[in-house]
Amino acid sequence: MKASTTQHSADTRSAVTEPQQFPPLEQVNRPTVPTEQAAHYLLRRPQTLRGWACAETFPDGLRPVRINGRLGWPVAGIRAALGVAA
Template identity: 45%
Template sequence: MNTTLISVHTQRGATAGPIFPALDAETRSHVDTACAAYWMNRRPQTLRAWACLENGPIRPIRMHGRLAWCVSDIRQVMGDRSGK
């Protein structure tokens, strides 16, 4: 029975989660919360809390009830000076 559980967990891990582009390859000016959280190595709820409490290292813009995070701000926080 343990063998079945291990294989189920392995299969879930192999297919779970979206694929995000590398930060230096991103061409959009703003990204959604999930993508920004991935790049900043934080959980999406952390970024939502930053937006709500306005106490994080960066602030998003709000468009039609959604949060959009500026890619250049994320690059600056993460120390990427490539300037793309």
């Protein structure tokens, strides 16, 4: 019984520590993405983007919108900030 409990704990820890997999930016066809996904593309931590939203200091064209109380980051703005064509 002890071995299965230990195995379950190890599985839970690995699931928590694994990074989320997001599609390549070229394949995103939604107008906005959540903070975690935007942070992944911009190579920043999600908290950095939340700080930008609170301080209203953004790279050009990257102003988030509120969607049901959550931040939505425009994909076009992310592409512009990275210098990637649409």
